[in-house]
Amino acid sequence: MNGKVAVVGAGFTPLRPLSPEVSFRELIFEAAVRAYQDAGITHQQIDSVVGVAEDFREGTCIFDEYTPDQLGAVQKPVQTVAGDGLQGLATAWMILQAGAAEIVVLEGHSKASNILHPAHIEAMALDPTYVRPHGWNPIFVAGLEMRRYLHQSGNTAAQAARVSVKNKRNALRNPIAAYSAEISVEQALASRPVAEPLTELQVAAPADGAFVFVIAHEKVLPRLKGQPVFVDGIGWTSDTCNLPTRDWARAVYAEKAAQRAYQMAGIRNPSDELDFAEVDDTYAYKELQHLEALGLAPAGQAGKLLEQGVFEREGKFPVNVSGGSLGCGHLHDASPLRGLLEAILQLRGQAGQRQLPKARRGLVCSWRGVPTATGAVVILSGRC
């Protein structure tokens, strides 16, 4: 490696279930203006841009076409990664490490409200020959996985439901959250079944919003005014999304991605060396599964630790203090950027009424949703 890489600017829009009066371009523009202001740069100083998007969600055949203008990046090295926000961060990190740029902008957004029938789009991700012809709503994959995970790990449905309760409550302190609420475990369990044992209140509801980050090599930090947050380690892994051959109980992608990120950051004992985590919770059970994959809970113990309050905002190891996707809204591939934003705010001491007393080093973990088995892990710290 060739020096360190830091996030020096963060911009976002509040997350909302609907945003009929603005286009995705206007959402991105708003986030970009804030990010550049935060970093103390103008758009002329950007060397390169990495956006994350998937065509079918945008309703555009080659979405990459519509990315440069609203970022002020016309006629610059701009690209799209068809992956999640952390894979985008990894790409920016590699470009900076390779010396091809000194300042890279990372962009991710969601205009989920434009998608009339999300299940129709997600079903197109299922194998066209063996799986899609059944005509099932693709959320069945999550239902199957949840059942298998609970069976094999020994965690309970009530423990999974508690994740929803915690995250939606945490979101009450987050001004950008779209789905904050005070609910009970009983309510979460009794809500409408979506794909048993998964119920409606354990599924993150979609939201609209945009995130833009300014990422720089440490050698240019003296020129920038944004308070840097350093990337200590980053890893990403794809397991197969082929349903018959995948692992249904474990998040193997998160285990492998974490291994890489921990190794790069020199972390041996994550629970002790990290202070908090923002972990994918697209479905409530995924938070427990991911915590175990990340080594932040022993196998089969995540539910118990949750009940003991370990992962609460005031607990020993706060998880999704932002409210997670369950509390803030699901943003598809931009969801981990909401986690990244939270980590930056916590590490900078700018998280307001959510500020954790001890936040020196944190982790963000992503998952790309059904039917994928792709995820990434990043370790961030507030000091060099």
Added chain:
Amino acid sequence: MPKVAILGAGMTKFMRRSLETGRELCWEAASAALREADMTLDQIECVVMATAPDAFDGVHMKGEYLLDGAGAKGKPYTRVYVGGGSGVFAVIAGWWHVASGAFRNCLVVAEEKMSPTQPHPQGAFNAIYDQFLERPLGVNLLWIFALEMHRYMLTYGIKLETIAGVAVKNKRNAKDHPASQVAGDFTIQQVVEAEVMAYPVTRLMVSPVTDGAVAMVLAGEEQAKKRAGKQVWVEGVGWNLDTSYWTNRDLAYPQYVENAARMAYKMAGITKPREQIHIVEPYDPFAYKELHHLEGLQLADKGQAPKLLEQGFWDRDTTTGIPSSPSGGLLGVGNPIAAAGLAKAAEIYWQLKGEAGPRQIKRQAKRGVAQAWGDLMQVGTVVVLGI
């Protein structure tokens, strides 16, 4: 910055309708590249995928679907996406995976299976346009190319017959390519008089609809130096994206290609491209595009590439000029969108190694350039390879 070498490349046959699925095409190309690199999949540390619109295969998150075939299961895997420019961009992404020091090697795979789009992939191309301003016109890609070609001809006073010469040259070159789909001997007259698709574009001036995949293995200096023979290095990379509002720029000149080329040349230390570049594979989905891109790549003055074509400057057998699209390009070998760009980079690799067989150029070549283009006449991707 660590040096990055190419250890092997491989490709499938390019064809109109493959019986193989996209995954199988990926597997075939990746296996061929690994064989040439004398490596096995377990030695590969990460994988990059390039594949253009999901609409072709009809699969959402197509990169995830293809990853098993590309050998990426359980590995760090990224799908990069700049439309038609993705093929060459895949080499660029493979370069930074290794040059960053994050990985010792990288398998790069590019796939396109256009045939599932019924009745024709041009239908999917309508959805690349702006939802409000352009899509309702029912436009496809031929339409925008016809506009750009017209503008290029008008600005520099270029004749249709001259541009047709590119199709004749490339389809002839492709006769020696074992993977080619639409190779053959044609006359200028045949090209000009072929069925008009969108005037002035005729059927023989446009690349075909193709299924296919290409793969390449990149590795750092440490691994590359262990093997005997000539090494081909990635000397420079560049990419550039212009505004989405294509109607607001002069279509006569691809400024974004110039910007990408200048970025790559700077990294490669190229100050006089016409002397320091000995072979070129410019993106040629349409006949005029090759000339357009040769100018953007600074290998000819604005409006002068057609004259050089008439003089045989771009011919494969030239000893004084710069051979252009010696593979046969998209017009001859075929155009599986993202895979076509990687096929161009692979051709430069084989030519520099002296392994292009009957396609081997006559002049000595130490350095070559592969370029791709895509989006709404908008993106340029350039790699400089050298020995």
